[in-house]
Amino acid sequence: MDFQLTDDQRALRRGVRELLARRFGRDALRAAVDREGTVDRKLWRELGAAGFFSLRLPEAEGGAGLGLPEAVLVFEEAGRALLNGPLVATHLAACGGLPGATDGTRMITCVTQLSSLVPHFADADAAVVIHGGSMRVRYPKELPSARAVRSMDPLTPLHRIQGGAPKAPPRPDAVLLTAAEQLGSAARTTEAAVQYAKEREQFGQPIGGFQAVKHLCAQMLVRTEVARAAVYAAAVTEDFTEIAGAKLLADEAAVQGARDCLQVYGGMGFTWEADVHLHLKRAWLRAQMWLTAAEAEEIQAEALASAL
């Protein structure tokens, strides 16, 4: 047993972090907010070229032949950077060999991930409908009519499909990669809160010297590290119950982490200017995507019952 990142995995994580820092830094992030979350397609193609979507395809099919653990590390970095776009859906489409999805020349969303809401409905080239192991591709003209929703998350444009989307059993890798994004967000808000607490001074000292603030930050780290162990282990075992548990804990870590970060930021945290709200809104949204807390808990309970 060696449940730690390998050197290759560390290098992969570093590479993705550097790529995103270079191509999706603070200015690019705020520009995406100003565009109401529509995707920079040039960046999308660059992500495709870097193997973001095809990394789990066999090398013979133009992929990198990597596994779910590596995909988890990549999506964790995406979550950290608040990278916008239908990342998981396009990745799934690429895994299914959909031309254009693999190299990022096309952007694919999914209509069966968030009840009747579809992210990036207007700027995606196609949508996948997932049902169990099968995946069908639908082009905009084949989709039921949809109405734009004023999205609460500035980085995720949303449409509501008339009549609702078909209910589909969740696809394990989609659930886990979404959990990985949540993990990255939780780690980032923990860092941001700690950094702010070291710099912001009140009563003549950094607020991070006060135990009330310290303990908030400590709990953020605890939630993040527990979620990390759960997400990484689920990536290794690919066991669906474990994946569902990882999503549950990563959702909590991301949502509560963003809220605590907002609290540490105080008044600044309530502004549009600070990035904290972007993490919170996105974390709220992802918590409802693919697998909700209620569903995850029922899956856990079912696993307990079936072990009797």
Add this chain to the structure above:
Amino acid sequence: MDLTYTAEEEGFRARLREWLAVSLPKLPVKPGPLDWPGRRAYDTTWQRMLYDAGYGEVHWDAPPTQRLIFLEETELAGAPYVGANFVGLLHAGPTIAAEGAAEQRARWLPPVLRGDEVWCQGFSEPEAGSDLASLRTRAVRDGDSYVVTGSKIWTSHAEVADWCELLVRTDPQASRHRGITWLAMPMDAPGVTVRPLRTLAGAAEFAEMFLDEVRVPVENRVGRENDGWRVTMVTLSFERGTAFVGEVVACRRTLGELAAAARANGTWDDPVLRRSLGRLNAEFRALWRLTQWNVSESQRTGGVPGIGGSVFKLRYSHARQELYDTAAEVLGPDAFDLDREWTADRLSSLSYTIAAGTSQIQRNIVAERILGLPKGRRWTSS
């Protein structure tokens, strides 16, 4: 990231399983919770059996992964945990091994490994709990002895211990962390009085200890005079390492039993309760994974228990309390029947967020030593 065990590790597991299957039936009947001499005899008998089979030093010398397997398998087989040997095997022993002179190691370590001698811990005092460095028990040098006067508290197994790892103040003028010395005190020395303390769970789990001019030979000092704080920190990192591995395994089994009880009495049909049980399943599975993560990390760093222990303890102690609160919901009115195992366990779970560093102290440790937030005014330790 690899969660599979090597052939060597699986071999260790298989041999251990085989040995446990043969050996556990040979253990005497487990004594009652208030029978302290009986508990000592039971725990030391078990340690002797481990020693004779070559497992006596597993807490000290085995690679972290083997220790994890050992703790997992012994718990799964229903074997005893360290019990009365806790301080000897997990605190005092490792401290002496790391800091003691050759003759001290030869004198004290073999009897611990053989289950011949039992140790207790004299650290906390009535006025020195979380703020351990403010301890006031005085030791004054008199020829070849220290003369020790003061009082200690929360001393588990004091009634049946042979030795006490004792922290005393040898230089009251020095700054708090400096004038402290680590002594091995024989419990039968004149002037030692032990008074059992009854916990809220009803049993006398630990004791108060009064020391009235107790003479401790200078040769019983481990480390230099006034260097006891540093010597002690070696010990505390052991306590926060793999101490809870067996308990996580046990909690996962308890959760399964809880689900069975809930199905049997109909409380399973309450979705709120059912989902609580489900959430706990995710929680304890994740805690097991975090344990494997921490063990793998210490395997890579050469066996040093990392700071990750504080992260683990914070979450685990809370989860354990949640588990038994949920058990009470499953039990309904039986939650007030002290003869129900889960009722007693619910009460004892209350100590988890206090013992071995309260949750508040653990959060300070995480915030200051991992996150690098500014140190507090006085409480800082090493």
